[in-house]
Amino acid sequence: MKKKLKIVSLMLVVMMFSIIFAGCNSSTSGSSKVSVGIVLPTKDEPRWVQDEQRFKDALKGTKYTTEILFSQGSSAKEKENVETLINKGIKVLIICPQDGDAAASAVEAAKKEGITVISYDRLITNTDAVDYYVTFDSLAVGAAQAQYLVDNAKGTGEPLYLYAGAASDNNAFLFFQGAWKVLQPKIADGTFKIANSSEAVALKDTADLSRDQLSKIIGQVTTNWDANEAKNKAQTHLTAVAADMKGDVAVLAPNDGTARSIADVFASDSAIKSFVVTGQDAEKASIQYIIDSKQSMTVFKDVRTLVKDAMGMAVTILDGKKPETTGSYNNGKIDVKAKQTDVITVNKENVQKELIDSDYYKASDFTGL
Known part of the structure; x- marks a missing residue:
């Protein structure tokens, strides 16, 4: 009987220590x-x-x-x-x-x-x-990209290649919507001719696209924000188009990662005489591309x-x-x-002022400045 009481007493002691130890752990967790x-x-x-x-x-x-x-x-x-x-x-x-x-x-x-x-x-x-949304003005980003293409258009009938971000990202719709608002009048008047989206061609006279209409275009030209997917799409598009869709071309690329991949593909096609390609995010690799004249511009979102x-x-x-x-x-x-x-358009002419002088990047991060 005494032996049983001792065992019970020991068990109670162990339980008490367990409770104390758990309490210590709980307060530690709470303090962190x-x-x-x-x-x-x-x-x-x-x-x-x-x-x-x-x-x-x-x-x-x-x-x-x-x-x-x-x-x-x-x-x-x-x-x-x-x-x-x-x-x-x-x-x-x-x-x-x-x-x-x-x-x-x-x-x-x-x-x-x-x-x-x-x-x-x-x-x-x-x-x-x-409760709240903190954002860059996404419509303004797309508009800035498109305006750069318009400002650098060569004559009339210039082939225009459209690319977009991921269909799962609401920003991709806003970027494209902002770009379309600027590009559409220039598509309608013949400055640009769309090279790689039948859905965009069908809607070329529509200034304000519905969500469903945007979705149809983006479904054809999405990169999913993936550089490899962008590269593959660009290769597929350049292989599929006729000779009149090459020469001097304009390329709406959604961000810097996809812009570099797309630019590399267009640069490797001997039938492409020149191209203007957009980007956004001011990634270091793309700033070097801009300095080296491989990418035309980026939208700098500080x-x-x-x-x-x-x-x-x-x-x-x-x-x-x-x-x-x-x-x-x-x-x-x-x-x-x-x-x-707010957002800022950056190209070779103002890269020093906007990104180096503002201390966003160091001059030593790049060559050829």
């Missing part, structure tokens, strides 16, 4: 709570790696903490990342969705926990669980400002105040209040 959770699409594109560091820098000197996770091109991983951050006690979620529609369920889970959701750079669509706007908004919310906004975007469910950041 994160204020702002940030989810970015992938580490495989230079743009998002740059953003990661700038987010870290933006929160220095404040009392708040952050954790940054990457979704690596997977909406499932993105949702898992959001759940991880929810469990860490975040008060604000800054998320750039891999897929605007697919991200809805992830942010809805955050919203249920009382977390303020900031859609960053790309809009999360078809949900009312988005990520320092975008990050500052997003993190400034997060800190304002954490301080219990209401952030300032400058417009709104309809995401298919609600009008999301937005803070917009």
Whole structure:
């Protein structure tokens, strides 16, 4: 009997230590709570790696903490990342969705926990669980790309090759919509003739495209923001077209990564006499291409400002105040209040002023400046 009592006593002691130890673990976990959770699409594109560091820098000197996770091109991983951050006690979620529609369920889970959701750079669509949107003016990006092609058009009947981002990215629609608004009058008057999209040809007299019409064109010319896919599409298009669709040409490329791939393909075709190709993001590799006259222009979106706007908004919310906004975007469910950041066209003539003199990049990062 005494032996049984001793065993019971020992078990009680062990249980007490377990409870105390668990309590210690729980308080440690609680003390490591994160204020702002940030989810970015992938580490495989230079743009998002740059953003990661700038987010870290933006929160220095404040009392708040952050954790940054990457979704690596997977909406499932993105949702898992959001759940991880929810469990860490975040008060604000800054998320750039891999897929605007697919991200809805992830942010809805955050919203249920009382977390303020900031859609960053790309809009999360078809949900009312988005509080704010911090973005560059995406229509202005497309318009700037298109205007550069118009300003550098050679005569009439110049072949125009159209490319777009991913059909899953709402920004891709806005970029293309902005570009089409500028290009369409010049297609209608014969300055350009569309080389690689039957859907665009069918709509060449339509100034304002519906979402469905945009979708049909983008479905034919999407690059999925993938350099290899852009390369393959460009090769396919140049192989398929007749001789009158070569010579001096204009190319609407959606971003820098795809622009370099497309430019390399066009440069390797002996029937292409010259080409003007657009880009965006001011990636280092594309700035070197611009200096070397391999890429014509890029739309510079100063990520320092975008990050500052997003993190400034997060800190304002954490301080219990209401952030300032400058417009709104309809995401298919609600009008999301937005803070917009201006964009700048950069080419060989002003690259020094806009990117080097502004300390965005160092002159030593490039050759031939």
